[in-house]
Amino acid sequence: MDTVRFFDTTLRDGEQSPGFSMTREEKLALASKLEALGVDVIEAGFPVASAGELEAVRAVAAAIRGTRVAALARARREDVEAALMALEPAAMPRLHVFLATSDLHLQAKLRMTRREALEAIGRWVRHGKERCAEVEFSAEDASRSDIRFLLEAMETAAEAGATILNLPDTVGFSTPEEYGAMFHRVRGHLGRSEEIILSAHCHNDLGLAVANSLAAVRAGARQVECTINGIGERAGNASLEELAVALAVRQSFFGVQTNIRLEEIYSASRALCDVTGISVPPNKAVVGANAFAHEAGIHQDGILKNPLTYEIIRPEAVGVPSRRMVVGKHSGRNALRTRFTELGYTVSDAELAQCYRAAMELADAAKEITDRDLLTLIHHARRQNRHAETSVDATVAMGEA
Ligand code: KIV
Ligand code: ZN
Numbered sequence: 001m002d003t004v005r006f007f008d009t010t011l012r013d014g015e016q017s018p019g020f021s022m023t024r025e026e027k028l029a030l031a032s033k034l035e036a037l038g039v040d041v042i043e044a045g046f047p048v049a050s051a052g053e054l055e056a057v058r059a060v061a062a063a064i065r066g067t068r069v070a071a072l073a074r075a076r077r078e079d080v081e082a083a084l085m086a087l088e089p090a091a092m093p094r095l096h097v098f099l100a101t102s103d104l105h106l107q108a109k110l111r112m113t114r115r116e117a118l119e120a121i122g123r124w125v126r127h128g129k130e131r132c133a134e135v136e137f138s139a140e141d142a143s144r145s146d147i148r149f150l151l152e153a154m155e156t157a158a159e160a161g162a163t164i165l166n167l168p169d170t171v172g173f174s175t176p177e178e179y180g181a182m183f184h185r186v187r188g189h190l191g192r193s194e195e196i197i198l199s200a201h202c203h204n205d206l207g208l209a210v211a212n213s214l215a216a217v218r219a220g221a222r223q224v225e226c227t228i229n230g231i232g233e234r235a236g237n238a239s240l241e242e243l244a245v246a247l248a249v250r251q252s253f254f255g256v257q258t259n260i261r262l263e264e265i266y267s268a269s270r271a272l273c274d275v276t277g278i279s280v281p282p283n284k285a286v287v288g289a290n291a292f293a294h295e296a297g298i299h300q301d302g303i304l305k306n307p308l309t310y311e312i313i314r315p316e317a318v319g320v321p322s323r324r325m326v327v328g329k330h331s332g333r334n335a336l337r338t339r340f341t342e343l344g345y346t347v348s349d350a351e352l353a354q355c356y357r358a359a360m361e362l363a364d365a366a367k368e369i370t371d372r373d374l375l376t377l378i379h380h381a382r383r384q385n386r387h388a389e390t391s392v393d394a395t396v397a398m399g400e401a
Contacts, residue, residue, distance in 0.1 A: 004247060004256045005040040005223040006240065007199065010272065011060070012043040012072055013237050014227040019278055024056040026275045030228075031060045033271045035067045038261040039240070040223075041094060043070040047086035048079040054086050061090035070094040070136065075124040084131050095128040097121075097162070098138035100170075101145040101153045114149055121153055122160045129161030136164035138201065143167070143174040143182060150182075151189045158190060164197045164223060165190075169212055172205030172235060176215035183219035199223035202238045204230060209238035214246060217254060228272045229280050229287065241265045241286040241318070249312055266319035286318055293324040295368075297332025300325055304334055327374065329363035336374075343371060345378055354381040 011027050011034075014020055022030070027044060034042050044060040045053050061069045069090045073079035075097050087093035099110075099121055106112050112120070121137065128135045137157035142150055154165050167186065169179055183198055190196055200216035200223070202209040213224045230239030244260040251257070269287040273279045282289040292315040294300050302309030303323070315323045325335045333356050340347045340355075347355065355377045359369055366373075 002222060002256045004217055004221070004258050005197070006038075006244065006258060006260055007041040007043060007070070007223050007225040008034050008037075008039040008227065008240060009043040009201075009225050009237060010034070010227040010231065010240075012045050013225075013233060014231040015045065017231055017233050017236070020231055020276050022056075022275060024052070024059050027056045027060055028063055030271060030275060031064050031069075033264075033268045034228075035064055036261070037240075037264040037268045038259045039067060040259055041068045041070050043072060043096065043225075044086075046072045048073065048082040054082055057083075057086035058089060061087050061093065065091045068092040068094050068134070070096045072096045072098065073124070073128070075099040075120040077124075080124050080128055084128070087132060092134075093132050094134040094136055094164075095132040096136045096138065097124050097128055097157075098140050098166075099124075099153075100140035101150050102141035103146065103149075104144065105141045114152075118152060118156050122156045125157050125160035125162045134164070135162045136166055136199070137162035138166035138168055138199075140168055141170045143169040143179060144171070147182070147185055151186065154186055154190060158193075158196055163195050164199055166199035166201050166223070166225065167216075168201035168225075169203060169209075170201075172203035172209060174202075174212055175208065176211045179212040180215035180219035183216050183221055187220045197222045199225060200238075201225035203233060204235040204237065207235070209236065210242045210246065213238040213243055214254070217247070217256060222256075228268050229284070231272070231276075231278075239285070241269060245286050245313055245318060262317055263319045266321075286313065287320075289324075291315075292320050292322075293326050294335075295326040295328045296330040297335065300335035300338075301332050304338055327359060327363070327369040328367065329360060331359075331363075339371070339374060340378060343374065347378065351378065351381050351385070354384075 015022050031042050045057040047054040047057045057071050071083035071086045073083035083095055099117055106117055125135055125137050139150055139153050167182060198221045200213045200221040202212040224243055226238040226240040226243050228240050230236040244258055247254050247258055266287060280288050294303050299310045325339055327339055333352055336356055337352055358377050362369055
């Protein structure tokens with residue numbers, strides 16, 4: 001079975017988005033989390049951006065020994081030199097050179113002709129390859145590029161020594177069919193050369209980053225570029241946890257394996273939230289607070305009988321401590337009894353009926369019922385029942401007297 005490599009760009013594309021900037025120490029802490037997670041490549045940053053950024057990438061390159069470390073560079077001298085300097089201490093370095101190939105970017109942003117672009121790609125990939133064992137080339141805005149020119153650019157980069165060719169959907173414009181078709185075209189053009197790995201890099205502007213990356217895998221991509229929690233420019237990059245879990249849960253469909261240790265996913269996601277102070281929305285797939293929470297009575301009943309009824313991922317498989325049975329206005333008695341048992345209370349049918357009635361009244365007023373509320377309900381019910389028993393005893397005693 002083929003392996004799809006995970007190229008994590010949380011520390012570069014992720015860090016570029018507002019609110020996610022990281023210090024050297026934060027990058028180091030996250031890099032070791034990424035290594036524990038089993039990613040194949042950690043893109044540590046964009047060294048030419050600043051002296052501090054170069055230092056941070058260099059520190060990650062020095063610290064990470066078992067995972068490849070990449071540094072990004074535009075196809076120009078100062079970028080490539082800064083990236084090479086940052087990668088010097090790396091055990092397994094990868095230089096990542098990029099240049100836009102769409103006419104829009106070439107004309108409006110770079111003011112370059114296509115010929116100049118091909119020259120720059122060839123020159124800076126070749127230069128990088130002389131000093132770094134592995135070079136990746138990215139054709140920025142590939143999905144909006146003229147396909148014939150894109151093929152020329154890919155050929156030029158491969159001839160200059162790039163062994164990983166990345167086809168970014170830089171502005172999240174593509175659809176799965178289109179994106180997959182582009183990979184088929186490029187693969188067909190380059191032939192079945194085993195040395196060249198095609199890579200997907202998708203942004204989420206239309207909410208299609210993960211779907212597009214998976215379409216690329218179906219079309220032969222063997223590297224996916226992604227970030228923890230899907231952070232990244234604008235609407236973000238393809239989310240690592242969603243890709244890894246999709247490839248695992250639907251392995252028989254995709255027919256590939258990965259090196260990701262799924263059980264480390266939740267902890268990596270939490271680590272990023274801790275570092276940045278930005279949490280994920282509750283409904284975020286795989287790592288959101290509600291990803292394994294159930295409130296509806298019908299669902300809770302199903303889950304308690306067999307979790308497969310409403311869960312396609314086992315929470316513990318992705319390192320989530322446990323599923324959450326939320327007691328709210330949609331909950332059923334079965335879930336309420338289970339929660340009481342988990343809290344250490346074996347409740348009788350009568351107590352359950354009392355607490356259930358009270359819980360539903362409370363749920364109409366509050367959004368969610370907490371464990372503390374449940375403890376109050378059961379204590380209250382038991383006190384009421386004790387009082388009722390005492391007064392029955394007293395009445396009987398008075399009757400006997
Ligand atoms: O989105 C993009 O095109 C990029 C490249 C620099 C790889 O991030
Ligand atoms: Zn990007």
